[in-house]
Each structure stands twice: as structure tokens, then as C-alpha cells.
Amino acid sequence: MALPEGYGYVPSSLITIGWVLVWQSIMVGRYRKRAGVEFPQLYAEQAEVKDSAAALRFNCMQRAHQNTLETAPVVFVSTVMAGLKYPALAAAICVAYSFARIAYTIGYKSGQPKRRVFGSIVSFFSVLGLLSTATYVAYQLLPSC
DSSP, X not given: OOOOTTTTHHHHHHHHHHHHHHHHHHHHHHHHHHHTOOTTOOSOOHHHHHHOHHHHHHHHHHHHHHHHHHHHHXXXXXXXXXXXXXXXXXXXXXXXXXXXXXXXXXXXXXXXXXXGHHHHHHHHHHHHHHHHHHHHHHHHHSOOO
């Protein structure tokens, strides 16, 4: 099986997720320092959050990063699979996912979790689009019965 014309867009789009994750990691470190949350503690305790806006913002930033880590494997696999037949579409949706994760993170790290909703919705539909397209491609690749 040969890769389709335009498949180069697929790895290029996947790299955008790596850059989003690096940016989120840097931001988690900054917010951790501001909140005074020591390693290996994953989140600020609820009492700290009640007393400190910095602790709340750290928890929100940490959650945004972890949520991206939770969805990234599905996006990676689905983008690679969907790209086997529809490379431009797969790459475009993957890039949309990356931009949505940036919007999600900016909204969430504000300390007002409701601000993450726009990025969350676009992320959800990006994942759904990639997963649906990848499922269709997997079906197309099955041998005829």
C-alpha cells in the first residue's frame, strides 16, 4: 500500500499537538510555581484553592493539560488512519483540534472554567470527526467478504 498524495500534511499536522503540549507543560510549571504547589503533588488541595486564586488557576491549567493528554492518543491514531484515504481532511481536522486546545487552555487557565466551553466544543467535534473518518477508512480497508 502506497501513501496517498498529500499524506505529508498528516505528520505536519500531528506536530502541532506536540507544540501545544509543550506550551501547556511550560504553563503548568509557571502556574505551579506561582501557587507554591510542590512536586509530586498533582493538584492544589481544595483548602488551598479556596484561599488562593493562584492555586485555582494552577488546578485549571493542570486540568487543561491533562485533558489534552487524555484525548491526544485518539487524535493521533485517528489522524494517521483517516489520512490514509483523506490526508488533507485529516490534517485540517487535526490542526483544528490543536487550535481548539489552545482556546480551551486559554479559557480554562483564566480560573473561570466556564471559559473553556468554546474550545471544548470545537475539540469534541474535531475528535468526533477524526474518529468517524478513521472508522470509515478502516471499514474501506477491510477485505471484501
